[in-house]
Amino acid sequence: MQNRLKKTIIEEVDRLKPDLIDICMTIHSNPEVKFKEFKAVEVLTTFLKKNDFEVTQGIGGLETAFNAVFEGSGDGPTVAFLAEYDALPQMGHACGHNIAGTASVGAAVALKKVAADSIGKIVLVGTPAEEGGGGKIILIEKGLFKDIDLAMMIHPSNKTRIVRLMLAVVEIVFVFHGKAAHAAAYPHEGINALDGVILTFNNINALRQQLKDEARIHGIITEGGYAPNIIPERASAEFYVRALKEKYFKEVVEKVKECARGAAMATGTKLDIKMGELTYRPFKPNYTLAEIFRDNLSLLNIKEDPGDEKGDMGSSDIGNLSQTIPTIHADICICDDEVVCHSPGFRDAAISEKGMKGMITGAKMLALTSLDIFRSPEKMDMIRKEFKRN
Numbered sequence: 001m002q003n004r005l006k007k008t009i010i011e012e013v014d015r016l017k018p019d020l021i022d023i024c025m026t027i028h029s030n031p032e033v034k035f036k037e038f039k040a041v042e043v044l045t046t047f048l049k050k051n052d053f054e055v056t057q058g059i060g061g062l063e064t065a066f067n068a069v070f071e072g073s074g075d076g077p078t079v080a081f082l083a084e085y086d087a088l089p090q091m092g093h094a095c096g097h098n099i100a101g102t103a104s105v106g107a108a109v110a111l112k113k114v115a116a117d118s119i120g121k122i123v124l125v126g127t128p129a130e131e132g133g134g135g136k137i138i139l140i141e142k143g144l145f146k147d148i149d150l151a152m153m154i155h156p157s158n159k160t161r162i163v164r165l166m167l168a169v170v171e172i173v174f175v176f177h178g179k180a181a182h183a184a185a186y187p188h189e190g191i192n193a194l195d196g197v198i199l200t201f202n203n204i205n206a207l208r209q210q211l212k213d214e215a216r217i218h219g220i221i222t223e224g225g226y227a228p229n230i231i232p233e234r235a236s237a238e239f240y241v242r243a244l245k246e247k248y249f250k251e252v253v254e255k256v257k258e259c260a261r262g263a264a265m266a267t268g269t270k271l272d273i274k275m276g277e278l279t280y281r282p283f284k285p286n287y288t289l290a291e292i293f294r295d296n297l298s299l300l301n302i303k304e305d306p307g308d309e310k311g312d313m314g315s316s317d318i319g320n321l322s323q324t325i326p327t328i329h330a331d332i333c334i335c336d337d338e339v340v341c342h343s344p345g346f347r348d349a350a351i352s353e354k355g356m357k358g359m360i361t362g363a364k365m366l367a368l369t370s371l372d373i374f375r376s377p378e379k380m381d382m383i384r385k386e387f388k389r390n
């Protein structure tokens with residue numbers, strides 16, 4: 001029975017393939033940045049409506065967020081497939097969210113085909129602004145995930161890897177206030193705000209040696225004065241601070257602030273610290289869920305690439321969701337190893353033949369994994385238990 005249903009899902013995704021490729025390419029050729037993804041939302045929701053999903057756009061107060069519901073049978077778990085669809089500024093779909101979003105939509109529609117034989121509810125959640133807007137964090141805060149038991153998505157990558165950890169991240173802006181003066185005639189009258197910024201960088205570079213491997217601190221100078229003959233009265237820098245474990249992350253954030261405070265003290269400047277509104281939390285893996293996904297990968301004869309789950313760690317708003325409900329965020333390979341995301345090469349891969357193949361594989365994987373959960377309350381139990389235990 002299970003195998004027959006799985007065969008039906010695989011065939012259904014293959015039947016939907018021309019439509020899915022069309023959607024995926026349309027989103028790729030109309031890149032839209034955070035919170036402006038109107039065209040992508042239109043293409044995805046049109047397809048969902050055509051396939052009997054009940055669509056609500058503008059959820060959580062975000063115009064380009066939506067959900068699409070297919071009420072299944074019985075009182076089984078509710079699974080959310082997450083669709084990302086935002087592009088990067090200047091670079092288009094160099095993170096391949098056209099693939100991530102389309103795969104989830106394909107999975108939701110294909111899973112509907114076996115709804116009569118599986119108990120559970122399918123919700124497709126359209127989550128805007130992964131790149132710097134924290135769409136998922138806003139939707140969590142607005143309670144949009146409170147009736148959902150688990151969440152799944154795939155992300156294109158240069159590797160196929162089921163679990164990849166992610167770092168917590170927060171933005172910190174340091175603004176130094178000094179006093180302007182003629183730099184040659186009255187240097188003793190001035191207070192140099194740019195020196196506050198420069199010393200902050202130097203202090204952080206000294207701190208770096210004392211940090212654990214998992215920490216990342218990187219920044220840019222955003223204001224540094226107007227002319228060499230004016231002592232800069234105002235200067236600022238923007239940093240991202242990241243770490244893998246939340247407790248350590250908080251410690252590192254505090255140390256970075258101390259670096260700026262020390263710089264202010266040394267230069268006699270006044271310092272304002274502005275913390276970013278959103279903190280991306282680290283990714284909390286669910287290995288029970290990952291194992292089900294892994295079994296389906298072997299069913300399709302796809303090999304997981306070797307590698308450490310701590311390799312190539314970035315950050316994503318999916319981290320926050322993974323701390324709220326059991327979540328899977330699997331990488332599906334769409335290009336050679338030397339092509340990295342957020343590059344023009346990856347943008348090309350996101351519309352290549354291999355990219356489309358990855359999208360179709362992703363849709364199958366998500367639907368098959370969900371079917372296993374819908375048909376096995378014990379599996380859902382184990383997933384919940386692991387989530388609570390950790």
Ligand SMILES: [Zn+2]
Pocket residue numbers: 095131341342
């Ligand atoms: Zn990205």
Ligand SMILES: [Zn+2]
Pocket residue numbers: 095096097130155
């Ligand atoms: Zn991404």
